[in-house]
Amino acid sequence: MKINNLGYLLKEGFRGIFLHGFMSFAAIFVTVACLLIVGSFSVLMYNVNIMVEELNQTNEVMVYIDETLSESDARSIGTKINLIENVQMSTFKNREQALEEFIADHQGDEAFNGVEAEDLRHRFVVTLMDNSQMEKTVAEINQIEGVAKITAAYELAEGFSTLQKILQIVSIIVIAGLLVVSLVIISNTVKISVYDRRDEIAIMKMVGATNGFIRLPFVVEGFSLGMLGASIAFGLEWLLYDVLVKQIETMDSLQMFQFVPFQQLLIPMIATFAATGFFVGVLGSWSSIRKFMNV
């Protein structure tokens, strides 16, 4: 491709956008709409995933120590627990602390009035790094001498990891579906633009223009539409996200939801939107012009 042609080809590409004003507007509008939905869904899923992860972290394993061991012997077991790979943290609670919590949990229940500290065991509250490995880690803790009993909510841990997996699969399907829709619509827009100029293309073929030369203006047109749509969608997404998060933060009933700031999502979002705009625009136009080239 000679440099002196490049200006002409780019100019032709941009001319196409204005020449087919309505279709260009439609293509940009559709890209913005699709990307906004894809983007909103992605950030929502990202946040939900983080929330689920945090909730999962509150799922703790309770390790009870043999009642024959003294408090200092019981405490020393903590070192062994902490050596296990998947253990994030272990907190020791002696009988007295356990009783306080027990009473707090069962306040007003007379049946437990006679319970004393001696009836309870020293214990460790253990949080894990990865709760999906809970069963394996519990088995390892069980090997430690002096551990009498462990209680762990396997079902809950499994439930959380299943939920995360489902969310991931649903996100991928929805995002892929929306991208295909965008691709089809942009490609149709360019197809109309190509159809409109089929006579021009036939003349270009007749006088000996190469396929690359004929194709480039249409690809520039598709690329520009895709990138413009992606930029607008990105700006809107940012604005909407900030407004929504601020609204949620002011609502007391929704305090439990913690959203990450948009700045933290900036780079992945820019990359995703730009890549989508690029591929949707370029592939859409490339594929739509192919059938008009065989003259």
Added chain:
Amino acid sequence: MIEFNNVTKKYSVGTQALKGVSMQIEDGEFCFLVGPSGSGKSTIIKLITGELKPTSGSVHVNGYSLERIRKREIPYLRRTVGVVFQDFRLIDNMTVYDNVAFAMRVVGAKNQEIKDRVPYVLDLVGLETKSRRHPSELSGGEQQRLAIARALVNNPSTIIADEPTGNLDPARSFEIMTLLQEINNLGTTMLVVTHEKDLVEQFTNRVITINDGLISSDRMDGHYEYENQ
């Protein structure tokens, strides 16, 4: 040079358009190709421009062997063959100048080359004063001159004119044919497909008559034959 050696062309629908055509048109020659509708004239043009491939036999055009030409070579073949159609095929939202310049731009000519060459070619076809007009503002004869200018602008060694006077009155037809003859005198090989007996007979050029997919006569005396059969 255009050379057909025992060329046959059978379309996928089963029509046998050419049944063994052999001919040779030398560089710089002016040749009429005549024959009734459906005789195979258009097939010959499409074979020359690389739109079709022969079913058997060989076709050589300006150094390209069309029976085995690669797809990406076709644009370069077409730069050696200018084509003029009965329906002109001009782009109406472009000016006269741009219609011609466009043909140069799409083959990658430099701006300076375009600025030098387009006025020269428009002058050659007599449209130098109408370069800012649009095709719809021109008469039929002028539109065909513009189409000829476009076919000529990339300096092809051959021009193929497919019924170039089909839409014109006799006086304009004669003018166009004279223009094609003048271009031929400058050295461009000319193959003109036509139905117009009177016109052919006014120019003493080679006339190849094709009938039912076969060459029925090839005469050097400007004689038009197929209506007499």
